[in-house]
Amino acid sequence: MNSDQVSAEVSPLQLKSILEGGHSGVVLVDVRENVEFEDWSIEGSVNIPLSKIDFVQRVRDCAAGRNVLTICTQGTRSMFAIKTLREEGIEASSLSGGLVGWGKVYTRTAVPLRDSETTLLQIRRMSKGCASYIIASGGECVVVDPSSKIDEYLSIAKNDNCEITHVVDTHKHADHISGARTLSKETGAALHLNVLDSYRFTDFEQLQDGGRISIGNKGVAITAMHTPGHTKGSTSLQVSDEAVLVGDTMFLDGIGRPDLHEAQTEYAIRLYETCCRMALCLNPGIKILPAHFAPGAQLLSPLALTAPLSEIAQKNGFGSRSQEKFLKLLLHHTPAKPPNYQTILKINSGEALLDLTDADLLEEGPNRCLIQPSLF
Known part of the structure; x- marks a missing residue:
């Protein structure tokens, strides 16, 4: 993803291409609660719950200048997360359809x-x-x-x-x-x-x-x-x-x-x-x-x-x-x-x-x- 043209959503097929390419310029951030992440997640993603008071700072530290792709179950919380992150100057997109959408690939x-x-x-x-x-x-x-x-x-x-x-x-x-x-x-x-x-x-x-x-x-x-x-x-x-x-x-x-x-x-x-x-x-x-x-x-x-x-x-x-x-x-x-x-x-x-x-x-x-x- 180009940092100057980061779309609000990334499709599951686009994520597949990102993962096949090694996703070196993108960090996958799962914004669900810890118990949800431990039960079901995408390989290579990191868990930073949206509910945490230091959510933005933790994402900033984790991203280290890379683009952020947020993930949740169906794409609702992840969209709210990118709004919060973008307001703080962090380039972020949401996985369209979340893990449910990923299951269609x-x-x-x-x-x-x-x-x-x-x-x-x-x-x-x-x-x-x-x-x-x-x-x-x-x-x-x-x-x-x-x-x-x-x-x-x-x-x-x-x-x-x-x-x-x-x-x-x-x-x-x-x-x-x-x-x-x-x-x-x-x-x-x-x-x-x-x-x-x-x-x-x-x-x-x-x-x-x-x-x-x-x-x-x-x-x-x-x-x-x-x-x-x-x-x-x-x-x-x-x-x-x-x-x-x-x-x-x-x-x-x-x-x-x-x-x-x-x-x-x-x-x-x-x-x-x-x-x-x-x-x-x-x-x-x-x-x-x-x-x-x-x-x-x-x-x-x-x-x-x-x-x-x-x-x-x-x-x-x-x-x-x-x-x-x-x-x-x-x-x-x-x-x-x-x-x-x-x-x-x-x-x-x-x-x-x-x-x-x-x-x-x-x-x-x-x-x-x-x-x-x-x-x-």
């Missing part, structure tokens, strides 16, 4: 595969840390775990001259609105869900253990594996012998939480059994591709965020911890539940209708679907 990168005729894209959503995937071959593609902002997937498919023929949700999501059913209706693609996750609608094909989805002239096979624990119907998708899309079963820095439904002890046992079985039966070097990333993950990285199964198994103690110890640690270290998760589950089940004007507010907040081993 996506970045994408290719996951390397040996099969040159198959492409696998990882699509990461800023702020929420969610990940979707597109598997493409021979002019057809499968979209896995799409968010409600389906234009992102339609645009990618159009630019790649690829027809969306299948849409999959690996599980019934609790922290964000699924776009799977909407995308299926928009494109005419087959929708695949596991019936064990109890949906109130029936216009989908059952995603069963061992089932296959084929795309392209070569019939590239994507194999379903029932991996219960995070939810009863959680299903992973294996792409040849190179990668597994695991949904929220496990993560690069943690494992899925089992307590967003009833019978959490039963779900925790299933999760333990699932993780141990995967560590035992799959190739240790197979790439794990989760549906979420932990806070602090390098979401703007030009490289795919993935890790071999052996590394994740070692971090989380699959096989090295007894079931009793695993359950004790798992059930006593669950983080706060996602805001509005019960409403989101009802919407994703088809039990409640979604008012699009409420979607952003329902999804507000960080990813809370994983338990990190550091808590163990």
